[in-house]
Amino acid sequence: MKITHEKKLTGVVVALSGELGHREGMEAIAYISRIIDLYMPPALTLELSGLTFMDSSGIAVVMNAYRGMRQIEGKLRLSGAPESALKVFRCAGIDRIVKFQ
Amino acid sequence: MRNAVNQMSLTFPARSVNESFARAAVAAFAAQLDPTIEELNDIKTAVSEGVTNCIVHAYPKEKGTVALSASIDEKGGIEIRIRDKGCGISDVEAARAPMFTTGGAERSGMGFTIMESFMDRCQVRSTPGKGTLVVLYKQITPRLLGRRTP
Numbered sequence: 001m002k003i004t005h006e007k008k009l010t011g012v013v014v015a016l017s018g019e020l021g022h023r024e025g026m027e028a029i030a031y032i033s034r035i036i037d038l039y040m041p042p043a044l045t046l047e048l049s050g051l052t053f054m055d056s057s058g059i060a061v062v063m064n065a066y067r068g069m070r071q072i073e074g075k076l077r078l079s080g081a082p083e084s085a086l087k088v089f090r091c092a093g094i095d096r097i098v099k100f101q
Numbered sequence: 102m103r104n105a106v107n108q109m110s111l112t113f114p115a116r117s118v119n120e121s122f123a124r125a126a127v128a129a130f131a132a133q134l135d136p137t138i139e140e141l142n143d144i145k146t147a148v149s150e151g152v153t154n155c156i157v158h159a160y161p162k163e164k165g166t167v168a169l170s171a172s173i174d175e176k177g178g179i180e181i182r183i184r185d186k187g188c189g190i191s192d193v194e195a196a197r198a199p200m201f202t203t204g205g206a207e208r209s210g211m212g213f214t215i216m217e218s219f220m221d222r223c224q225v226r227s228t229p230g231k232g233t234l235v236v237l238y239k240q241i242t243p244r245l246l247g248r249r250t251p
Contacts, residue, residue, distance in 0.1 A: 019121055021117075021120050021121055021124075021149055021153065022117055022120055022149075022153045022156065022157065022207075023117040023118065023120065025207060026207050029206070029207055053124075053142075053146075054146075055146050055149040055150055055153070056150060056209045056211040056212050056215050057153070057207075057208075057209070059209035059211050060206070060207050060208055060209040063209060064206060064207075083139075084139070084142040084146070087142075087219075088146065088211075088215065091211065091214060091215055091218050092199070092200075092211050092214075
């Protein structure tokens with residue numbers, strides 16, 4: 001999996017691409033945690049359009065990002081999630097607590 | 102599986118690097134049923150959850166192995182068996198509940214819920230100290246243009 005980030009005026013966009021399973025999920029959680037600590041952004045967008053596979057590890061990635069952003073009173077958004085990832089998120093009710101774009 | 106028309110089996114170390122190998126192997130085997138992309142994704146996701154459970158939970162001390170097998174029946178269904186010889190699950194009912202995890206913040210506790218939701222059947226047998234067997238089944242919907250015999 002590839003993880004990149006871009007700082008913008010409105011916040012930070014973290015892009016995840018490739019396959020997101022257990023191993024990659026742990027990497028993503030650590031990466032996003034560092035981004036939140038480093039920039040303390042008002043908004044964090046997880047750009048997911050490049051994901052080719054995601055299991056429940058993606059739920060843990062989003063929940064950790066959600067908790068991190070809530071601690072600094074920032075907002076979390078998900079962008080471009082493929083239909084297969086949306087199915088996993090819906091299964092956990094993520095669509096009820098995080099805004100999808 | 103009774104009346105299996107094709108089958109395969111694999112054994113590999115319970116290492117995280119093998120999770121993607123396992124789901125890719127089952128997806129390649131299931132491809133002979135001509136599943137839709139969604140059906141194939143469902144199978145890959147369920148296998149990933151089952152194998153991840155073995156990798157994360159089954160062997161807290163010494164790493165063991167995961168035995169994975171898949172069978173195709175004459176009705177066009179696929180049965181997948183994921184077995185470990187690890188620590189087992191003391192309370193299977195609790196483990197199957199949504200959001201239940203003993204794996205820490207990097208786990209969502211949604212593994213069994215996803216296996217149940219994405220497959221037609223999900224059975225779990227576990228004995229503490231001896232291991233766990235997860236049996237998944239999914240019927241692949243016949244396409245309008247027919248399907249080759251597996």
